[in-house]
Amino acid sequence: MAKEQPGSPASFVDQLVVPGDVVLDLSNMANQTIKLGSGLRQESDAISVTKAGKFRLSKPNKYWVESSQKRYVPCLGDSILGIVVDSKADNFLVDIKGPALAFLPVLAFEGGTRRNIPKFEAGTLLYVRVVKANPGMNAELSCTDASGKAAEFGPLKDGYMFECSTGLSRTLLSSPPCPVLEALGKKISFEVAVGLNGRVWVNAASPSTVIITANAIMKSESLSVQSDLNLYAWMEDICSSCGVVYGDTQTPAIQPSIW
């Protein structure tokens, strides 16, 4: 699609691109500095795409391809959900859906010292931050924010964790808040933690609420560019499929936008 005007970036921005598409022609853009993000490759003057997704531009000059995938490529500063796999003397080995296990140093906790190393059994779910992500190396995680405070990081107790695509988790974290979350939040109260690596943790007072929330979020994955869709009807559908009555008849104020 949109093959007419290679060279003019505007023609590709926010369009779907596939590997091999030449999205920018630098010869037309002399004396401009541009920054390339993931999914783009420079071949002399041509900038071509290496993975399928949406071509994005962040003004003034940052370009990248945004894609939705099941696996996660660690990226500095991302908040993610990891699962403890094993503990070694210096590190916890954590699964982050990435190409390799990540290391969480045993001291990377608020006020962490050798004497108060936390104990996590295999299978513990952690909300962590990526602090080192170099290709070819295991990523390094931390349970503190930049100032060394625990913030919200740390183990997540109870609740339910499910996996989705990285694209969906990004949508859930977007601002303005994701319509599905907002619509759900109007009716029921729940806690949610979204990891950029495509893992979502949900907790609520009753298991049925957790199940509704989890299913609603999981099913919103396939709910894409249907602007005329009635979110309320959709939600009720999910609730009835979960065997729960959604509640009062008021339609949520927000209609789903494109995501």
Add this chain to the structure above:
Amino acid sequence: MEFVSPEGLRLDGRRPTEMRQIRAELGAVAKADGSAVFEMGNTKVVAAVYGPREVQNRSQQLSDQALVRCEYSMANFSTGDRMRKPKGDRRSTEISLVIRQTMEACIMTHLMPRSQIDIFVQVLQADGGTRSACINAATLALADAGIPMHDLVTSCSAGYLNSTPLLDLNYVEDSARGPDVTVGILPKLDKVTLLQRISCRLCMTDTTGEYKGIRISTRWINYNEG
């Protein structure tokens, strides 16, 4: 064919809910940590347990519980016509799995992390009910090895021929292709852990008969242990 005479006796002279004579002996394999020979009539099975010991394939090691493995085999001379079956055919693979899962359920595996328990069961003579005999032998061998267990599993088979429920089938009754069932129970908890039924068109037979038989066998095993 008539499997139950009008007088209510079976081909080998037993009553329908009568078991064959059972005999068990512990310590049949000196090298093993625990071992047992179990006989049900002419069916004779030997079981040996090694472990808990260091895990041989370290990649299989479990950090929170013991790894249980089981190998079932049938000696070539165990049946009437000598057979030369390749090792690891589908039937023995399945029985190995069944024995392993049955034993795994009653071994307190969490007490022996990072170790491995091997159960070897071999049929020396087959005359029906080898599956049950193997389970009984394996239980005794595990008890002999001093491995902590929730309960002793006891097992027995039953069938339905000539519209009579029969307990503990022998080979002739077994090969009549009537419905039959193998039950493994945990007598103390009074729960069923193993249940395999192979049958053609059958309404439910009452299981009281076989339970009775299994109770007897449990009692007998206890006596034997003491």
Add this chain to the structure above:
Amino acid sequence: MEQRLANTWRFTVNERKFIETALLSDLRVDGRRPFDYRNLTVNFGKEDGSAEVQMGHTHVMGFVTAQLVQPYRDRPNEGSLSIFTEFSPMGDPSFEPGRPGESAVELGRVVDRGLRESRAVDTESLCVLPGRWVWAIRIDLHILDNGGNLLDAANIAALAALMTFRRPECSLGGEDGQEVIVHPPEEKEPLPLILHHLPIAVTFAFFANENSVAIDPTHHEEAVMGGRMTTTLNANGDICAIQKAGGEGVLQSVIMQCLRIASVKAGDITEKIKKAVDSFNTHTALKKIKRHPSSIPMDVDGADSKLREKQKSLVDKKATIPCPSENVVRETKSLDQ
């Protein structure tokens, strides 16, 4: 070591605990109640005897083929039925390539027991020439995606494939009447298999805490459960096979309750399969009508004689009968079953 850890599927303590606690209040993660079955869809391939079953994320394909072989010596006038399973790493990373693993063998054996020992397929009608030629039916079950409860899905796939399978008709010919002629489908309408009843496998999962039970477990639930029982029943409520291979102990009364539920489910599933097969049959029948009508009103001498010639040559070709060279693993009723 690390490589091994990197490739296995993770399961969090949270999920495990949640699945168990939700079951206590009769809820399941995918919104089902403990005794709800997942949505079942059966699709058929273009050829006869292939079926695809989808239950949630579980996706199994069944394919039936037949071959003329020599019968077993102890049953000279019966055809045979064998089941092969293929668990490729594509369906689940825990399946290892190469020889079938324990779970693949167990699945094959349980489906086999349900079908064969309950004599669902009429094997005597598969005999062509007693002692010489019989049809050997082979069912291949391929796991395309493992979303839990492969056994039930595989069993349904096998049944659906068997129900749509058509074997070529054959007759005896030659000077001594001992030669087998296999008629191609254009010549004689292929024959369906005779199925006496449909044994349906229904699987229950048992959980350690508070003796919870759930039907048709998903992949996640299978990772949590302490034991499993597969009951194979037909729509009449006859029990064909039960498999509970160890695991969590269960009270006798619970087993009886499961059997009652299973017999209801077996009825439902039978309905669904029959409906799917019926619609497939009418569909193919319609296609035939569309395809052939032009040939029927054709003039007699032209095309028809040509057709006859063609048939003749086909018959000649059939003088060479496929040799039973393939090793079909056969599982005789073993001593202790």
Add this chain to the structure above:
Amino acid sequence: MRGTQLPLNQTQKVRLQRALQQLESLSSKINSNASVTVADSIPVNYEDGVLKGHGTSELNGEIIATVCGIVERVNKLVYVRALRARYKPEVGDIIVGRVVEVAPKRWRIEINYSQDAVLMLSSMNLPDGIQRRRTAIDELNMRSIFEESDVICAEVRGFQHDGLHLQARSQKYGKLKRGQLLTVPPYLVKRRKQHFHYLEQYGIDVILGCNGFIWVGEHVEATDDMVEEQVSKSEQQTMNSDGILTDMEEQEQVSTPLEIRRYVCRAANAVRVLSTLGFIVTIEVIVEIVNLSSSMNLDIHEMLGSEFCVLVTEKEVERRTLTKKKG
């Protein structure tokens, strides 16, 4: 009871049976109905409060046994001592084991436990006897200390996160040479003050490992000093141990005299007899049996015959009756 597989003639059978019966009558008064099998319920007095120990679990408010064995009660603690099981290590146990693997900075040792034990290079006295940090060179030379399939003697240090650790911080521990390793069920070896024994009259050493591994070998001077040796002692001692080392090297050249070899075999057979009969293995009994066999002018191989076994059983009865009377 496990049957002992001995080819017995009629009189021997009667004698053995009688002896066993006597043994039973001697012991049964102490522990009459304390033996349990798996899933038997153990009667307890709940009012006093109960602590569940090894081999027990709770089911429906009842305490049940999880192994076959003898119920033991210590104050509130109730536990079941398994009759036959693999070795259960306790800190401070002296054990004999076999090296199965030389790994980085450690040896892995098979000790009849559910896992292999670990002996770190750092918890082991170096051959030069000097206390210092272990260098990379020491690590490279590990095979010159112990290599695969060597039999060694060590002490249980305790459980670490990666398994059971041993230590050998004394000259009495270390590689065992010129002798026999015997394996008996671990419950036949009782924990005592002394596990190293030097039988001067025969010139042999006997080490009764708590894990059921028993070493019978030619006497080595280093183990002569049977008093607990402290690690942090003066340099004088290290010099002393140096001297012993050279001593050992010298000894290596000369082969073991035939007489001593005979005694090694005799003692080993004594242990074998006890193991087949299922009697507790103590140094006193071993000495007694060795003496008995020599006084009867029995050949070494005849010790394993049924006649001798019956005789040993009868002796055991005598011994226990005597101790009983004394008691």
